[in-house]
Amino acid sequence: MLLGLLPTYLNGAALYRDDDVAVEGLTFSADGQMLGVVTDAGPHLWNLIDGVPLLLPTGHDPDYGGGAVVAHSSDGRWVASGGYDEIRIWRAGDLAPVTAIQMPFGYVYDLAFSPDGQTLASASYRDQYNNVYLWRVADWSFDRVQAAPDAGQPINLSSVSFSPDSQTLATGAGDLNVYLWRTSDGEPVDVIPIESSANDTPIPTFSPNGQTLAVRVGNAIQLWNVSDKKLTATLEGHTALIGDLAFSPDGLTLASIAAFDETRLWQLPDGDALWAVGTPATPNTYGQLPLAFSPDGQTLWAGNASGQILARRTSDGQLLDSWEVGPEPISAIALSPDGQTLVSGGEDSVLRLWQTSDGTLLKFRAALRVGYFSAFAPDLRTVVNGDPGGFSAQSVADGATLATHSPPNEDTSWEVVAFSPDGRFLAVGAVGSGSVRLWQTTDWTATTAIGGHAEGTGSIAFSPDGATLATGSTDYDNGLIVLTRVADNSRLHVLEGHDNSINDMTFSPDGQTLISASYDDTVKMWRVSDGALLATLRNPARRGQGRGRGGRSPVPGPGGGPGGPREYFSCARLLAGTPAGALCWLLSEGCGGGMGVSSGFSPDGTRLAAAQGIGTVPFGVS
Numbered sequence: 001m002l003l004g005l006l007p008t009y010l011n012g013a014a015l016y017r018d019d020d021v022a023v024e025g026l027t028f029s030a031d032g033q034m035l036g037v038v039t040d041a042g043p044h045l046w047n048l049i050d051g052v053p054l055l056l057p058t059g060h061d062p063d064y065g066g067g068a069v070v071a072h073s074s075d076g077r078w079v080a081s082g083g084y085d086e087i088r089i090w091r092a093g094d095l096a097p098v099t100a101i102q103m104p105f106g107y108v109y110d111l112a113f114s115p116d117g118q119t120l121a122s123a124s125y126r127d128q129y130n131n132v133y134l135w136r137v138a139d140w141s142f143d144r145v146q147a148a149p150d151a152g153q154p155i156n157l158s159s160v161s162f163s164p165d166s167q168t169l170a171t172g173a174g175d176l177n178v179y180l181w182r183t184s185d186g187e188p189v190d191v192i193p194i195e196s197s198a199n200d201t202p203i204p205t206f207s208p209n210g211q212t213l214a215v216r217v218g219n220a221i222q223l224w225n226v227s228d229k230k231l232t233a234t235l236e237g238h239t240a241l242i243g244d245l246a247f248s249p250d251g252l253t254l255a256s257i258a259a260f261d262e263t264r265l266w267q268l269p270d271g272d273a274l275w276a277v278g279t280p281a282t283p284n285t286y287g288q289l290p291l292a293f294s295p296d297g298q299t300l301w302a303g304n305a306s307g308q309i310l311a312r313r314t315s316d317g318q319l320l321d322s323w324e325v326g327p328e329p330i331s332a333i334a335l336s337p338d339g340q341t342l343v344s345g346g347e348d349s350v351l352r353l354w355q356t357s358d359g360t361l362l363k364f365r366a367a368l369r370v371g372y373f374s375a376f377a378p379d380l381r382t383v384v385n386g387d388p389g390g391f392s393a394q395s396v397a398d399g400a401t402l403a404t405h406s407p408p409n410e411d412t413s414w415e416v417v418a419f420s421p422d423g424r425f426l427a428v429g430a431v432g433s434g435s436v437r438l439w440q441t442t443d444w445t446a447t448t449a450i451g452g453h454a455e456g457t458g459s460i461a462f463s464p465d466g467a468t469l470a471t472g473s474t475d476y477d478n479g480l481i482v483l484t485r486v487a488d489n490s491r492l493h494v495l496e497g498h499d500n501s502i503n504d505m506t507f508s509p510d511g512q513t514l515i516s517a518s519y520d521d522t523v524k525m526w527r528v529s530d531g532a533l534l535a536t537l538r539n540p541a542r543r544g545q546g547r548g549r550g551g552r553s554p555v556p557g558p559g560g561g562p563g564g565p566r567e568y569f570s571c572a573r574l575l576a577g578t579p580a581g582a583l584c585w586l587l588s589e590g591c592g593g594g595m596g597v598s599s600g601f602s603p604d605g606t607r608l609a610a611a612q613g614i615g616t617v618p619f620g621v622s
Helices: none
Strands: 002-007 014-016 023-028 034-039 042-047 052-054 069-072 078-091 096-113 119-126 129-136 141-146 168-172 177-182 188-193 203-206 212-217 220-225 230-236 242-247 253-258 262-267 272-277 291-293 299-303 308-313 319-324 330-335 341-346 351-355 360-365 373-376 382-387 390-395 401-405 414-419 425-430 435-440 445-451 457-462 468-473 479-485 490-498 502-507 513-518 522-527 533-538 571-577 583-588 598-601 607-612 615-617
Touching: 023 373, 034 373, 069 096, 069 341, 078 119, 078 341, 078 351, 096 129, 168 203, 203 242, 212 242, 220 242, 242 291, 253 291, 262 299, 291 330, 299 330, 299 341, 308 330, 373 414, 382 414, 390 425, 414 457, 425 457, 435 457, 445 479, 457 502, 468 502, 468 513, 479 502, 479 513, 490 513, 490 522, 490 533
Parallel strands: 069 330
Antiparallel strands: 002 014, 002 607, 023 034, 034 042, 042 052, 069 078, 078 096, 096 119, 119 129, 129 141, 168 177, 177 188, 203 212, 212 220, 220 230, 242 253, 253 262, 262 272, 291 299, 299 308, 308 319, 330 341, 341 351, 351 360, 373 382, 382 390, 390 401, 414 425, 425 435, 435 445, 457 468, 468 479, 479 490, 502 513, 513 522, 522 533, 571 583, 598 607
16 A cells, blocks of 8 residues: 655655555644544554654554553563554553554464563464564564474464573474473474373463473463473363463462463462362363462452452452453453553453552553544544444544444444544534534534435535535435535535445635545546536546445446456546646545545645555546
8 A cells, every 4th residue: 555645746755554455534734744544454643754654552453352462571661562463562651652563463362571671572373373473672673483393284383481581482382282492593492292181272381480381271280390391290170271370479389360260379389279269160161361470479460351350369369459440351461570560451452551559540552443434633633433333533642432423223324424624523424324413522412414315425525614515425326416504504516427426525725626536437526616517537548337335346448358358447536636736546446345545635735645555547537
């Protein structure tokens, strides 16, 4: 995907992404220094001075269970969180964003910092199996991949654990082995074959002195001597699959948790059970629930399936405190080395920073979600997502939900959203309804209902002065555009000429011209004062009828058929232009299937931001 800034002289910066993504909208800041880009992969902010993307201080995508893995560095400086296709690094004291490690490897299953603070290890999914990836903490650059020995077929590595001296990395594998690697060069050290009838990947944890590996497999714990690779004890008692293990700082006890919140403490080295609390679960029940000891070993922290963080006295398991987080299970916690703060991650994908002394929530980072249509507010501080089930507004700073709305009529799909130029109003259109509702953003209350299109509204645009609202129809046979005066809801003009639904519109900076793009593969220019059609732009070499969302397939145009294969474009998504009249026509193949382009003028009208999925092609004017 190319995000290209097109000033009047076409010499703007070029911003690139590695993957094709559908761009839902572009918004310039008032001073023209920043560009907000909303895509189907998430919102992005760009510094237009140097073309550098800014890291948003938000969490992982909740649609993929992101933010469920966290790790705290031993020096107390960093927190790492794992989501889908990325690792985010945060400053431990306040969860300020440091960097995001983009890694198209799929889910992150486990994270661990080496005790010497030099390496971050992640177990991540890629190409249908898991590997371990190592990252240099000094600059968060990629170091190497650690893969299991070639046994004729891929072997999953699903966990990471460093020895206390940082010299050895232990990983549990899908072949029921625990592999030991030398961290300095990645060379294999040894293999521990786990003796278990449970068909479950073993997950190892080093003891504080590095001499013992506690391996959870199924609903049992095996203790192995690292030096001679001998099994010294098997701890049994859990009725369900074990979700986590934690050694006490002195290494004399081992805590385990299973399913809902069944927590046990074991005496080492003999493995005698000291106490058990919580609710036992049925066999084969699994819950990824976390454990962490306080630095003095007196308190055991745990997350449960009911969205609580619990503090227990290690001497007898007595509940000391509990924090109500939310309805979703807590799947990860990481305690700071000084024990004063705790970071939690859960299935709601929100990263939270807690003060352990009294349970005060210090900071949180939630994901910025993206709907079917999304838009930045003019000040780039709010992003709104339109979905078939309604719309939601979130703070860009931390992902906090500012407002949500679900239409009372289940057959109505509120999807299209657009902010007024001053940011005071949000227009929300419905593909399945004829009305467009204006919401006041100061308190997120609904105000004016503007009549739109009986068959639904697929595109909305405010004039630069906010006085006029343009709405585009979703009718596959007749793409009407209606201009309405916002002040009194009076209809100004009905623009007829498109043969298919309207998928994008933009006003010229002076507000005198409206530019519309349709799935009929044409772009039209209209005079706002009287609704007159000024020009129609079409591609004479590739003329085919567009395809609306869920609508018709493209009709081959000239050059198609038996005479020779050619590439068809199913829609023209948006005309881009400048006050000087430089125009380009941006097309994308299969817009209805997810690819798209978008554009927007800078505040002074001298620059145009255009995002495209396929390329820029010639056009003809009729």
